[in-house]
Amino acid sequence: TQLLEQSPQFLSIQEGENLTVYCNSSSVFSSLQWYRQEPGEGPVLLVTVVTGGEVKKLKRLTFQFGDARKDSSLHITAAQPGDTGLYLCAGGPHTGNQFYFGTGTSLTVIP
Amino acid sequence: DSGVTQTPKHLITATGQRVTLRCSPRSGDLSVYWYQQSLDQGLQFLIQYYNGEERAKGNILERFSAQQFPDLHSELNLSSLELGDSALYFCASSASGAEVNEQFFGPGTRLTVL
Numbered sequence: 379t380q381l382l383e384q385s386p387q388f389l390s391i392q393e394g395e396n397l398t399v400y401c402n403s404s405s406v407f408s409s410l411q412w413y414r415q416e417p418g419e420g421p422v423l424l425v426t427v428v429t430g431g432e433v434k435k436l437k438r439l440t441f442q443f444g445d446a447r448k449d450s451s452l453h454i455t456a457a458q459p460g461d462t463g464l465y466l467c468a469g470g471p472h473t474g475n476q477f478y479f480g481t482g483t484s485l486t487v488i489p
Numbered sequence: 490d491s492g493v494t495q496t497p498k499h500l501i502t503a504t505g506q507r508v509t510l511r512c513s514p515r516s517g518d519l520s521v522y523w524y525q526q527s528l529d530q531g532l533q534f535l536i537q538y539y540n541g542e543e544r545a546k547g548n549i550l551e552r553f554s555a556q557q558f559p560d561l562h563s564e565l566n567l568s569s570l571e572l573g574d575s576a577l578y579f580c581a582s583s584a585s586g587a588e589v590n591e592q593f594f595g596p597g598t599r600l601t602v603l
Contacts (some may be wrong), residue, residue, distance in 0.1 A: 411591060420491065420579050420594030421532070466532065468589065475592065476547050477522065479532040 381405060382480035388389075390486040391457055398485045399452045401467030408470075410450045412441055415464040415478075457487045464471055492516065493595035495580050501601045507568040510598045514561055514582030520544070521563040522583070522592060523555055527576040540562055570602045 385400045401410065409428040413421035425434050427443035427450060434441045438461075440453040450467055464484050470477035492515035502508055518598050523535040525548075534547035538557035549555075552570075557563045567574060577599050581592035 409590075413594075418597070418599075420493075420581070420597050422491070423591050423593065426591050467590075476545055477534045477537070477592075479524075479534070481531055488578075 381478040382469055384465075384467060384480040384483050386483060387481065388486075390485050390488065393458060393487055393489050394456050397454050397457060397485070399454075399465055399485070401450045401452075401480050403448050403469065405469075406447050408447070409441060410447075411468045412452055413425070413466045413468060415466060415482075416462075421464075421466055454485075457485075459487045459489050461485060462487050491595065492594040493580060493582050493593050495578075495595035495598050497598060498596065499599050499601075501603065502570060503603055504570055504572060504603075506570050506571065508600065509568065510565040510567070510578055510580075510600075512563045512565070512580030512582075514563070514580075515593055518537070518582035518584050518593070519561065520583045521557055521561070522581040523549075523563070523565050524579040524581065525576045526579060526597075530576075532579070535565070549586060567600070572602050575600055575602045 384402050411426045412424045417420040425441045430445045430447045432443045438455045442451045464482050466482050469479040494513045496511045519540045522537045524532050526532045536555050537545040537548040541557050552568050555565045577597045579594050579597045581594045583590045583592045
């Protein structure tokens, strides 16, 4: 059982389309991070959200932290092939100071 | 480039063997984290060290151990290797072990156990 569930697991869209990726948990997190990972490389931090209801924008990417700090979403506007990658949400420290990564969403943007 | 270095990049070994993976954190970072990533399990947190002390333990097997040295580099030791240990092992570092942990990942070590 994963503490952080992401949906969808796979997403293939055309360049220029919009998309939203979700990260859900039944647990409360003090903060959530979003990372993007390309094949064979380590995850790269995109953003950290810490306040319930917080919205952060990074160019065409919009991140939102749920009011109850149990979920988060990532919205990409006008997706580009360079957005292709594995998107991971992460939360912690949680019980026992552990850190958890979500199940991941593999995004492919077709030119 | 995240500033976190890991060696070796690739490692091929046989079942029953022991290997050591090495990680150097970003300059100034006190926390080091180890993760295992496999296709079926995703990214799994193994262990965290903060300024030389173990701070948190995740799904780390008893056959695995880690330590952080006074110069803050860390090593992950994997022993009695099994086929299922084949995975990407990532090290990450962060400035502190506090509430908001923005982690910076190294390029990983790909371990193949034959």
